Amino acid sequence: MSDLHTVNKSPFEKNSLDSCLRFSKAGSAILLYEDGVYGALKGTAVENLIASAVGDKKVYVLGPDFKARGLADDRMIDGVEVVDYAGFVDLVEANDKVQAWV
Amino acid sequence: MKFSIQVNEGPYQHQASDSAYQFTKAALEKGHECFRVFFYHDGVLNGTRLTTPPQDDRNIVNNWTELAEKYDLDLVVCVAAAQRRGIVDEGEAERNGKDATNIAPRFRISGLGQLVEAAIQSDRLVVFGD
Numbered sequence: 742m743s744d745l746h747t748v749n750k751s752p753f754e755k756n757s758l759d760s761c762l763r764f765s766k767a768g769s770a771i772l773l774y775e776d777g778v779y780g781a782l783k784g785t786a787v788e789n790l791i792a793s794a795v796g797d798k799k800v801y802v803l804g805p806d807f808k809a810r811g812l813a814d815d816r817m818i819d820g821v822e823v824v825d826y827a828g829f830v831d832l833v834e835a836n837d838k839v840q841a842w843v
Numbered sequence: 844m845k846f847s848i849q850v851n852e853g854p855y856q857h858q859a860s861d862s863a864y865q866f867t868k869a870a871l872e873k874g875h876e877c878f879r880v881f882f883y884h885d886g887v888l889n890g891t892r893l894t895t896p897p898q899d900d901r902n903i904v905n906n907w908t909e910l911a912e913k914y915d916l917d918l919v920v921c922v923a924a925a926q927r928r929g930i931v932d933e934g935e936a937e938r939n940g941k942d943a944t945n946i947a948p949r950f951r952i953s954g955l956g957q958l959v960e961a962a963i964q965s966d967r968l969v970v971f972g973d
Contacts, residue, residue, distance in 0.1 A: 825869075829869065
């Protein structure tokens with residue numbers, strides 16, 4: 742029994758990432774995509790939010806969206822995993838349900 | 844596995860229509876089934892055939908139509924959201940006394956019950972939008 746949570750807005754624009762991290766249970770998967778990928782950057786005000794979640798939750802970033810914003814992989818927080826659209830589909834399949842934090 | 848997709852955001856607004864399209868395409872290419880794509884709120888604007896983006900830009904509406912043709916998708920536009928935003932098919936034009944239609948090929952207008960049914964009939968419902 743695990744859920745996939747998706748976050749598509751930047752943590753500097755909305756508090757959906759913060760809500761997602763507060764309400765999601767340990768063992769959940771969290772996918773950052775669209776502007777949500779900014780949450781996976783090192784050296785930002787919200788870095789600790791993600792870095793501390795990586796322990797008991799799995800955090801993923803949609804690679805094409807990260808790349809589309811000109812971000813290099815070495816700027817990504819350690820422990821965050823990169824997936825493509827096929828990987829996004831696999832995450833939806835592997836978890837029991839999907840919660841979009843919009 | 845059987846998926847349904849909900850799109851709540853208009854095309855060319857942020858990225859939700861593109862994400863939903865790319866996700867649906869990837870799922871179908873992996874051999875999954877798509878029970879229905881439901882367009883709600885500004886998402887209904889994905890269903891107007893009058894869209895004319897610049898030639899070097901993607902045509903999101905045509906992308907949906909082509910994907911629907913290839914995989915026989917059920918693209919459903921919410922009727923109440925469509926009426927508010929001027930998305931019209933033959934039946935709606937007749938009912939509301941409009942002089943034109945603009946629904947894109949392979950799209951159809953129906954009610955919210957179609958979303959509920961999609962949620963019940965599918966293994967997963969994935970929501971895209973603001």
